[in-house]
Structure formats: structure tokens, C-alpha cells
Amino acid sequence: MAPRPVQVNIKALDASAVGRFWAEALGWSAYSPGVTTYVGPAGGLVWPDPVVLGIDVVPVPEAKTTTKNRVHLDLATTSAAHQAELVARLQALGATPAQVGQGTVPWTVLADPEGNEFCVLEPREIYRDTGPIAAVVVDCTDPRAMARFWGEAMDWTLHEVTDDQAALRSAKGVGPYLEFLRTPGAKTVPDRVHLDLLPYPGDDRAAEVDRLRALGATDLDLGQGDVPWTCLADPDGHEFCVLALS
Template sequence: MALRPVQVNIKAVAAPAVGRFWAEALGWQAYGSGATTYVGPRGGLVWPDPALLGVGVVPVPDRKTATKNRTHIDLATTSAAHQRELVARLLALGATPADVGQGDVPWTVLADPEGNELCVLEPRDVYRDTGPIAAVVVDCADPRDMARFWGEATDWTVHEATDDLARLRSAKGTGPYLEFLRTPGTKTTPDRVHLDLLPCPGDDRTAEVSRLRSLGATDLDVGQGDTPWTCLTDPDAHEFCVLSLP
């Protein structure tokens, strides 16, 4: 029994427009699917993608506050020229420079058109085969505890777990990393970005949710009502959802 991360869920007032931004940013395509705009590889909608982590942009009525998201996407680049080109292209698409206290670093911090932070990384060997998304990065108090919870919650493998950083990746060795970065401060507002998980074929969502609770997850009521997904938080209060099999 395990759950597979299938998409990064991003909340936006103008979901189709933000979906198009992320499609251009990743070199993918935006697909309309009901209220949600799904962003995945070109060539037709495949959900869930068998290898990659997609992006789902969900409409909400309220705009993002000035509070930094605790979860963001890092974009991979293959050269210094690629990094410069990608930053310029994102700015032209409506991204804005963001200061999250990063100081003088070799990566560039931006925000999407509705203020969700992202980083355009300098080339790094560890991300050479991840595809356009290098990592989904989560601020936390205890990376080792996050490695324990998420390593047991999902079918992803823990590659590293220290006091400062935990790193997980699909056991297939494909797609981005999920990283937990030790960060001062505590959560004060709901995040606009979170992970959506899906049971593996043959597994039962209700049983999986019960298993997550036994690992330390907590039920979350965001006014979702009677839905085919379950909202939870991990032991460090990061929101996530367990979806139903299609």
C-alpha cells in the first residue's frame, strides 16, 4: 500500500491564465478539464501521467496574500544560457522578480502572475534528467520527520535525509524530486500550492487515508463538503489531498 504523487495543485483566481503560464514555463500544454486547468506534456491529455508530475490549477475566489508559500516549484536548466533565456521568457509571460530573503544566490527567484513563488535554478547535475520540474520544495521544521512521513506515505524513495534537507524521488528514477528544506518560522496561513496524491491501482482510497492518519496525518476541512477526494495535513501542517482513481 502506498500513494503516488500525481500533480502539484496551484490555486489561482484566473486559473486558465495561470495554467497557460505554467504550460509555457514548462514547455507543456494546458488542458481544460472542468474547473481545473491541467498542465502536462504535449500530445494529448493523459492523467495521471505515467512518469511525470503534472500541475493542476484550481480556481479560487481570493487572491494570494503577501505571505510566502511554504511549497514552491524549482525549474531545471541545462546551461547558464538556458537559465538566462528561461528567466527572460518567464518575465515576458507575466512573472515578476521575488525577494524571499535569498540574498546573492546562483538561482533566480520569481513569482507567477498571481504571486506563487518559483525558482529557476542554475544547472545542477542532480537534476539533469528530471524534466522541466527539478523539484517540489517544501519549507519545514524537521526534514528527517518529513522524510519518515512522506517516505511511508508514498511510493517514492528517500534519497537523502539530514537535519537540513530531505530528498525523495519516484522509485522509477523519473521526474522531479520532492524536497523538504529546514526553514525557520511556522505556518501562519493556508498554502496556495500543495501536492495531490493518488492510490495505486487496486488500492482503496479510504484504507489509504486511514493509513495516513496512523502515520500522523490530520483531517483538514477547507469547506470542501462531500467530494471524491480527502483533504489532510502532514505532521508539519502542509496541506495535501488524496484523490480518487479515475
């Protein structure tokens, strides 16, 4: 069975602080099982979570550049009042307004304390049951090509594909969407945010990595050294990792 995404990986100078921000933003908890800070539903660390995509905040020595991230989170709301309350609460937690060329839109663009952009969406029926994260959104040059690659790469189901956007979601119909938006310009800097995939128990991780390469993924050297996971890039150049089964 194809691997599934299990977490959104965010790089940060202060992983603990950024992890705490996202935990409070989503109403989840921050856990520190090692050098990273994992953010997931309250009630104890469950990994991989059977429904949600957790957030794993990884400490790095480099600060975010001024270049807009090409991967970001969209947060769901249930009403106009909820959207306004959430924006106010996030700003009180340290989020700041961000300009990414959005113009006049019904959603609000913010950045977390280290500058990672995200959106607080107006209420949308499609996201009524996703949980606090509506979607992981990827800027790309060709949504159709990305839908083909990621649709075959993962065990998720394709819901929509056009020249301008595409969307996938877990085959179980739970959790957030993975969306691809046509965006001018090519990727120029390493992603500050990326997906981590995990094979299912009993699957051959090496065989899955080879299958992803055959689909168009390429090997990626980020100076990671000898690690138990594999770093790859999709056909549009977005980094992602295939984690080792524990």
C-alpha cells in the same frame, strides 16, 4: 501499494491564465477537462502521467496574501545560457522578480502572474534528467520528520536526509524530486500550493487514508463539503489531498 503524487495543485483567481503561464513556462500544454486547468506534456491529456507531476490549477475567490508560499517549484536548466534565456522568457510571459530573503545566490527567484514564488536553478547534475520541473520544495521545521512521514506515505525513495534538508524521488528514478528544507517560523496561512496523491488501481483508498492518519496525517476541513477526495495535513501542517480513483 502506497499512493503516489500525481499533480501539484495551485490555487488561482484566474485558473486559465495561470495554467497558460505554466504551460508556456514548462513547454507543456494546458487542458481544461472541467473547472480546473491541468498542465501536462504536449500531445494530449494523459492522467495520471507515468513520469511527470502535472500541475492542476484550481479557481478560488481569494487572492494570494503577501506571505511567502511554503511550497514552491524549482525549474531545471542545462546551462548558464539556458538559465538566462529561461528567466528572460518567463518574465516576458508575466513572471516578476521576487525577494524571499535569498540574498546573493546562483539561482533566480521569480513569481508567477498571481505571486506564487518559484526558482529557476543554475545547472545542477542531479537534475539533468528530471524534465522541466527539478523539484517540488517544501519549507518545514523538521526535514527528518517530514522525510519519515512522506517516505512511508508514498511509494517514493528517500535519497538524502539531514537536519537541514531531505529529498525523495520516484522509485523508478524519473521525474522531479520532493525536497524538504528547514525554514525558520511555523506555517501561518493555508498553502496556496500542495500535492495531490492517487492510490494505484485496485488499492483501497479508504484504507490508504486510514494508513496516512496512522502515520500522523490529520483530517482537514477547508470548506470542501462533500467531495470524492480526502483533505489531510501532514505533521508539519501542509495540506494535501488523496484523490479518488476514476
